[in-house]
Amino acid sequence: MSTLKIAVQKSGRLSEDSLSLLKGCNINLPKGKNKLIAPSTNFPAEVLYLRDDDIPQYVEDGIADIGILGLNVVKEKKHDVQIDKYLGFSRCRLSLAVPRNIEYQGISFFDGKKIATSYPKLTNEYLKKNGVQAEIHEISGSVEIAPGIGLADGICDLVSTGGTLMSNGLKEVDVILKSEAVLISNPKLSPDKQALLNKVLFRVESSLKANHYKYILLNAPNEKVKTIVDILPGMKSPTVLPLAEAGWSSIHSVVKEDDFWNVIDQLKSYGAQGILVVPIEKMIL
Ligand code: PRT
Ligand code: ZN
Numbered sequence: 001m002s003t004l005k006i007a008v009q010k011s012g013r014l015s016e017d018s019l020s021l022l023k024g025c026n027i028n029l030p031k032g033k034n035k036l037i038a039p040s041t042n043f044p045a046e047v048l049y050l051r052d053d054d055i056p057q058y059v060e061d062g063i064a065d066i067g068i069l070g071l072n073v074v075k076e077k078k079h080d081v082q083i084d085k086y087l088g089f090s091r092c093r094l095s096l097a098v099p100r101n102i103e104y105q106g107i108s109f110f111d112g113k114k115i116a117t118s119y120p121k122l123t124n125e126y127l128k129k130n131g132v133q134a135e136i137h138e139i140s141g142s143v144e145i146a147p148g149i150g151l152a153d154g155i156c157d158l159v160s161t162g163g164t165l166m167s168n169g170l171k172e173v174d175v176i177l178k179s180e181a182v183l184i185s186n187p188k189l190s191p192d193k194q195a196l197l198n199k200v201l202f203r204v205e206s207s208l209k210a211n212h213y214k215y216i217l218l219n220a221p222n223e224k225v226k227t228i229v230d231i232l233p234g235m236k237s238p239t240v241l242p243l244a245e246a247g248w249s250s251i252h253s254v255v256k257e258d259d260f261w262n263v264i265d266q267l268k269s270y271g272a273q274g275i276l277v278v279p280i281e282k283m284i285l
Pocket of ligand 1: 009010011012013014050051052053069070071072073090091092157158159160161162163164165179180181
């Protein structure tokens, strides 16, 4: 019987969401992350707690079978791994930034300039693609202070809120890569391990889908049921049940989170009452 070895970040921005993703897939783990490897208590899997930068190498070498990490690291490291799923958390972008007072008029600004970054490969590729020749200065942390201390003219770093750039007197001028957490795998898994991975991917998809939908229950006068059903798509079509009180029905359906407030406003205007909105844990279509 095979065991699927899953690499996750030991501690950092990805850790909590990676572990809750596994929990949502009903892959239970013993509490505490003091060990490097922890076997799941209810699924043929073992979790390896690693630095995110090491995950692609471990997956390529087959020490881990799959891994969860930022697309930015996968793209920078260029190991032979397969991206199986975009996971939607830890979203950020890899961007070029320059001091706020620079009148930036396009990527050619960087011609003959120095750029500090922890992402030399992605930065180089982007500059090359745009016909720009710049000197890359690789540093592993605190990239954003480089222009202020005279180390570089600009930087290429991860941005999420933009707060760090702002507090260092920098402005974002070009996005090189949009990133989020992804699930990667070794492209040469044995059939047994591939079957386990397929199981995990199916569960991940069910959880991710569920996050985008809400279950909605409401009461409506019978004469409005048709109108309301028309605006509530549901999985097949909404469920309509008679209420104990004559002339009223209960309607149950599934609504996309993006459409949610629009739908609620319409429902209220059609006389819906007692609207309940419930999160969905899994969605299997
Ligand atoms: O120890 P280990 O090597 O495992 O962790 P790490 O320190 O290398 O990584 P960590 O935990 O900081 O980040 C892990 C992953 O989270 C990254 O590879 C990205 O995929 C993702 N992520 C999402 C981010 C950010 N958002 C982010 N904002 N990683 C880093 N940042 C940093 C950025 O480098 C900059 O210093 O946050 C600052 C900018 O944030 P804002 O909000 O001020 O714009
Ligand atoms: Zn790292």
